[in-house]
Amino acid sequence: MVQKPRGTRDFTPAVMKSRMALEQLLEERARRHGFNRVQTPIFESLELFTAKSGEGVISQLYAFEDKGGRPLTLRPELTAPVMRMVAEEMRMDTKPLRLSYFGQCYRYEEFKKGRYREFFQYGVELVGASGPLAEAEVIALAIDMLDSCGLKNWQIRIGHVGILKDALTGLGLSDQIEQGANEAAVASAMRFLDKGDDDGLAKLFSSNGIDPSFSEPLRQLSQLQGGAETLEPAREILSALDGVSLESLDELKITLDAVSSLAATPPSLAVDLTVARGLDYYTGMVFEVQVEELGGEGQVLGGGSYNLMHLFGLADLDPCCGFGLGFDRVMLALEAQAEAEGREEVVPGQQDGRGLIAVIPFNIDTQAVLQVVRQLRDAGQLVELELRGRKIGKAFTWADKIGATYTLIVGPRDLESGTGMLKNLKTGIEQAVELDASSILNILN
């Protein structure tokens, strides 16, 4: 039998119920924060992603040529397409733009739990406003989303790449990529700090003519743990170094203060100055969210301030701020937590308050019930019509299995009197009703 391609998934109706509820919940939160949904193509020019992330990404892309020989690829992420769209369609729109998006992305990688070749990303971008308050708005939305979807035990880590970058350049490291190197000295240093590689850092300092003893205060800086209160010791460490700017630290303080006003208190918030996100286009605040029980693939959200609009000739709109939310991973975490707590609803509000009405024509011409089926549907009810001509007993089994709340049986005797038997399957109470929507609705309410 033909199976689905590796790394892809099918979503059955039962699964889609909670996925759709989550999407709607995220969308509702985005709208409350002023963000509006956009959509871009599933495939884009290959160049869009090589411009953003370098040629190296090609190995992980579903890249192909169309019949005209144009180099294309399935999109591996959504930030670049949205930036492209802003440059192409929205130059004249009033700034800032608050955009949200949701869709499939494709990466040719080994897949495993929480990591698929086709995966779903929800995200937002704030374009045309920057600074600590813009960053706070974005973080606040992320917190609001995770809070409202009922996720528990998540940790948000907030940092600012400017702090370490300022310190390192202040000490004399270059933030430019030297000839023959594949990354700037500053980037190497940040990687060493993130990994706790003290020797590597000291060596790097020496080879750049910097006293290796300066690696010590930086190491202390990277090891600070805690919430907003860690900014004070950080300030002391940085103040002791000559020529190091405190501007980024001040900005982060403003951001954190604003977030505490704008959003609920997260289960765990840590200031982490080594959140690097591994990306050189991040310029300011960066943040990410982990969920412990997902293990190795536990990052469910990540974002920050970045410079990308200059790639489209719109450098004046840089930096932008946004985040991507790993929809599949949030679902996995919610499913795991619902299971652990014996919760029936994976996503809050996924169950429709309306009860399904199973309409069962019994020993009559089904045509006779179609009018009332339509009326009920027009009135907003969920109605399923029995189509297999089941006998009465089997029809009840069927109604029960599809999760119906009510059955409406119409047999020959009913038809003569223009009525039907409406039964509540949960209570077992049954009564005759006129075969028109308003009579039935009266009983339902």
Added chain:
RNA sequence: GCUGUGGUGGUGUAGGGGUUAGCACGGCAGAUUGUGGUUCUGCCAGCCCGAGUUCAAUUCUCGGCCACGGCCCCA
């Protein structure tokens, strides 16, 4: 990129070099042509693919594919 474990009806499983390949759930039908969720009966439906060893392979060996994990990486 490295690596561990596993693949038997739709699902979950038992078994095992020669068997009518067992069980449970499921689907369909009947017992029960105007009231279901219990019970009973019947039916439906399976050894991932290829090569090798063998008189004989679903079972053993190798390869592939697929699935589930752990590292590396992760725009």
